[in-house]
Amino acid sequence: MTDADGGVDATTPNVARMYDYWLGGKDNFEPDRVAAERVVEISEGRVIEGVRLNRLFLGTAVSAAAAAGVRQFLDLGSGLPTQDNVHDVALRARPDARVVYVDNDPMVCVHGRALLGGVGQVGFVEGDLRRPEEILGDPAVRSLLDLTEPVAVLCVSVLHFVGDAEATAAVTRVRDAMAPGSRLILSHLASDAFPGEMAKTEQIYSGANARLGARPRAQILRFFDGFELLPPGLVGPTEWLTKGGEPGGRRFAGLVGVGAKH
Numbered sequence: 001m002t003d004a005d006g007g008v009d010a011t012t013p014n015v016a017r018m019y020d021y022w023l024g025g026k027d028n029f030e031p032d033r034v035a036a037e038r039v040v041e042i043s044e045g046r047v048i049e050g051v052r053l054n055r056l057f058l059g060t061a062v063s064a065a066a067a068a069g070v071r072q073f074l075d076l077g078s079g080l081p082t083q084d085n086v087h088d089v090a091l092r093a094r095p096d097a098r099v100v101y102v103d104n105d106p107m108v109c110v111h112g113r114a115l116l117g118g119v120g121q122v123g124f125v126e127g128d129l130r131r132p133e134e135i136l137g138d139p140a141v142r143s144l145l146d147l148t149e150p151v152a153v154l155c156v157s158v159l160h161f162v163g164d165a166e167a168t169a170a171v172t173r174v175r176d177a178m179a180p181g182s183r184l185i186l187s188h189l190a191s192d193a194f195p196g197e198m199a200k201t202e203q204i205y206s207g208a209n210a211r212l213g214a215r216p217r218a219q220i221l222r223f224f225d226g227f228e229l230l231p232p233g234l235v236g237p238t239e240w241l242t243k244g245g246e247p248g249g250r251r252f253a254g255l256v257g258v259g260a261k262h
Contacts, residue, residue: 008107013208015161016079016108022051023082027111035204042200043253050252051157053237054187055082057256058156059089060241061185064258065152066093070183072151073099074141076129076174077158080108081115086154087122097121098144102135104128105209129158130166132173150181157254159223160189161210171223175261184227184259187237189214193253220255227259 013035017028021036028036039047062073071094075086078101090097100123101112112124123140135141145151153174159167175184191198191214198214205212221234232244234257 009209013204014105014107015205015208015210015212016103016105018208019051019157020080020082022048023055025080025082027080035208038204039201042197042204043194046252050237050254053241053252054157054254054256055084057187057237057240058086058154058185059084061183061256061258062086062089062152062154063093065183065185066090066097068183069181070150070152071097072145072149073097073154074145074151074174075099075101075154075156076135076170077155077161078103078108078112078124079157081112085115087116087119091121099123100125100141100144102127102129102141129155129162129170132170136174136177147177148179150179150183152183152185153178154185155223156185156187157189159186160212160214163213164215164219168222172226175226178261180262182261184224184261186220186223186259187254187256188220188223189253190217190220190255192216193251198253214253217255224257224259227261230258230260233257 010029011031013031017032018036021028021033073086073090087099090099098121102125103109104127106126109124109126116122116124123144125135125138125140127135127138202212217234232240234255236252237254237256240256
């Protein structure tokens with residue numbers, strides 16, 4: 001989020017910088033840390049372990065997509081760069097992989113482009129998920145990705161910051177542009193698991209640069225309309241990472257899943 005002069009707004013909690021703080025990053029300010037710590041307190045620490053499991057899910061799902069023959073990746077709402085980003089994982093698995101990151105936060109885009117340096121197979125686009133047509137038509141997207149071939153589209157911890165109608169329309173439009181063999185890699189906060197805690201967390205985000213709107217599992221599942229939901233389905237991150245085995249340990253508010261388009 002920027003201020004009126006186009007600089008970085010360091011006074012309002014920023015969802016990307018809060019996420020960065022939970023991952024142990026340094027690209028955050030005092031308001032971000034205060035808000036993030038309030039969520040840690042509400043969740044009894046689950047949020048920190050949850051976001052790290054979410055990153056592990058992302059990397060594992062990207063590796064699996066590459067192993068299945070996908071060599072193009074479109075990361076929508078990518079957030080601030082951290083360790084084992086999509087391009088790091090994809091290029092390890094497939095040296096011919098191509099990756100485009102998209103985020104609507106100018107600061108995220110500046111950091112992303114600085115990190116990428118001269119990696120020619122990777123691009124960073126400033127774009128808004130609520131306007132998917134602009135993203136799909138962006139010159140950087142069109143130059144790096146061939147949507148007539150399979151692509152893995154990532155919506156990892158982003159759709160719960162988008163309203164119902166806009167989120168559904170965005171996923172539907174992107175799905176329609178995806179070739180057979182493509183994958184949707186998705187994680188989303190669910191309102192079913194800890195409704196009291198989630199309501200308090202949503203109040204904290206009401207003062208941030210983007211409002212949080214967790215959804216019930218049945219509504220999240222509808223984002224996979226038109227896809228085959230791959231095993232183990234739409235489940236918690238621990239269960240997904242153990243391929244449907246016993247979840248064990250603490251439960252988390254997030255759900256994750258991967259869909260294949262046929």
